[in-house]
Amino acid sequence: MPLTLLKNHRLEFVLRLADNCLILSQRLGEWCGHGPELEEDMALTNIALDLNGQAQNWLEYASELEGGQRTPDRLAFLRDAAEFRNCLLLEQPNRDYAYTIARQFYFDTWHSLLLTDLLGSTDQRIREISEKSLKEVRYHLRHSSGWVIRLGDGTDESNRRIQTAIDELWGYTGELYTPDTVDETVCAERIGSDLSTIRSDWLTAVHHILTEATLRVPESSWMHTGGKQGIHTEELGYLLAEMQFLQRAYPQAQW
Amino acid sequence: MVTYMYASLPSLEEIWAWLDSVSDPEIPILSVVDLGIVRNVRWTEEGPDFTTEQTSPRENPTSVIDGRLRRPGTQRTRRSDLTLLVTVTPTYSGCPAMAVIKNDIQRALLQRGISRVSFETQLSPAWTTDWMTERGRKRLREYGIAPPEPHYDKLGLASEARSTGIPCPRCGSSDTRLVSRFGSTPCKAFYICNSCLEPFDYFKCH
Numbered sequence: 354m355p356l357t358l359l360k361n362h363r364l365e366f367v368l369r370l371a372d373n374c375l376i377l378s379q380r381l382g383e384w385c386g387h388g389p390e391l392e393e394d395m396a397l398t399n400i401a402l403d404l405n406g407q408a409q410n411w412l413e414y415a416s417e418l419e420g421g422q423r424t425p426d427r428l429a430f431l432r433d434a435a436e437f438r439n440c441l442l443l444e445q446p447n448r449d450y451a452y453t454i455a456r457q458f459y460f461d462t463w464h465s466l467l468l469t470d471l472l473g474s475t476d477q478r479i480r481e482i483s484e485k486s487l488k489e490v491r492y493h494l495r496h497s498s499g500w501v502i503r504l505g506d507g508t509d510e511s512n513r514r515i516q517t518a519i520d521e522l523w524g525y526t527g528e529l530y531t532p533d534t535v536d537e538t539v540c541a542e543r544i545g546s547d548l549s550t551i552r553s554d555w556l557t558a559v560h561h562i563l564t565e566a567t568l569r570v571p572e573s574s575w576m577h578t579g580g581k582q583g584i585h586t587e588e589l590g591y592l593l594a595e596m597q598f599l600q601r602a603y604p605q606a607q608w
Numbered sequence: 609m610v611t612y613m614y615a616s617l618p619s620l621e622e623i624w625a626w627l628d629s630v631s632d633p634e635i636p637i638l639s640v641v642d643l644g645i646v647r648n649v650r651w652t653e654e655g656p657d658f659t660t661e662q663t664s665p666r667e668n669p670t671s672v673i674d675g676r677l678r679r680p681g682t683q684r685t686r687r688s689d690l691t692l693l694v695t696v697t698p699t700y701s702g703c704p705a706m707a708v709i710k711n712d713i714q715r716a717l718l719q720r721g722i723s724r725v726s727f728e729t730q731l732s733p734a735w736t737t738d739w740m741t742e743r744g745r746k747r748l749r750e751y752g753i754a755p756p757e758p759h760y761d762k763l764g765l766a767s768e769a770r771s772t773g774i775p776c777p778r779c780g781s782s783d784t785r786l787v788s789r790f791g792s793t794p795c796k797a798f799y800i801c802n803s804c805l806e807p808f809d810y811f812k813c814h
Contacts, residue, residue, distance in 0.1 A: 392798065395790050396789065402703075405702045406700060406701025406703065407701045407702070481731040481734075482731060484731070485734045489700060492790075
């Protein structure tokens with residue numbers, strides 16, 4: 354593998370980690386002032402803040418890997434949809450609280466498994482950011498798993514809603530653990546993780562919580578893909594229009 | 609503001625004592641030293657532009673401060689060319705207080721005559737509440753915030769998993785319950801005491 358290509362794979366991989374955090378953070382931020390209760394309003398915005406900080410750490414590294422051509426802010430606010438590398442799951446809209454929780458639960462479970470594995474990455478910077486992020490993500494996972502159980506094992510209405518969300522978002526989870534060339538390359542160099550191991554651990558963990566929540570585990574189905582390669586659902590464009598508004602309207606404005 | 613040249617460099621002990629006067633902006637009864645945010649200080653011959661972070665000039669206003677300090681014709685001694693390198697570690701990745709903390713540290717040092725300061729952010733080992741000083745814990749309790757429990761209890765159970773038994777900072781009862789793992793700042797969780805019925809913040813184990 355030529356060195357330049359490997360460097361690009363590393364950059365691609367880091368951008369995926371960054372964009373997953375950034376896009377989900379923006380989605381969670383939309384709940385600010387709209388949470389179903391005060392504590393949840395604060396929980397979701399706290400999680401959004403953690404993810405925003407993690408995105409910043411990853412984007413700083415991505416910016417360095419690019420040779421400093423673009424600052425982290427530029428990467429966040431001046432890339433268009435096709436340049437984003439987040440999984441499709443994370444750009445899906447909030448809809449109701451059950452959807453928000455189901456999306457979070459799928460992601461947190463995967464995120465904590467991946468970051469734990471990345472503690473063994475050959476890339477020191479990836480190890481360091483993972484170590485820092487993991488402490489926060491454990492709290493996120495405890496929160497979202499707790500709510501999946503509470504909603505699933507709650508009233509008929511809450512059970513029906515979380516089951517619908519779990520079923521409908523299932524088709525967006527395959528992308529998290531289906532490797533493409535970038536994933537295979539970073540795995541071979543032990544920069545990244547073996548997604549097939551992550552997949553089986555993810556299935557076990559999700560199965561465990563859904564069972565406890567008295568929910569049905571969705572049947573395997575066709576999976577949406579494309580986010581990691583920059584082919585997104587239309588939802589991302591609307592999200593970016595809001596997230597990037599200030600930089601687009603007032604280019605180079607600084608805080 | 610008093611600025612002067614030192615005949616000899618201030619000792620690192622003195623600098624640590626000065627840093628200990630810098631409060632955390634969110635919990636002002638704690639100093640940045642109590643919190644364990646400052647990991648190291650040392651003199652370096654590198655200029656203040658030297659920083660391992662990718663920060664833009666606006667985020668690192670050292671040169672501006674330095675420029676303001678130097679009057680025309682002022683002879684700079686060799687000693688004052690040394691830069692104080694302060695190694696900090698963030699509490700939470702997205703903690704918005706970090707930028708303020710760096711500014712406050714810089715200002716405190718400038719007031720003591722140290723105009724050339726650089727920051728280095730260290731992520732690993734990741735910050736943990738185990739680094740909080742005993743004095744910090746005591747101050748937190750007096751302030752009405754339950755201090756963080758040690759990372760693991762005697763049984764080896766991660767204390768972040770506990771949802772009961774955090775002692776109430778007001779009445780001392782351990783009969784308390786978790787309301788929310790997320791509170792008014794990233795570092796706090798929200799509890800209620802079943803004995804005195806007061807709600808309280810818990811500086812969560814991290």
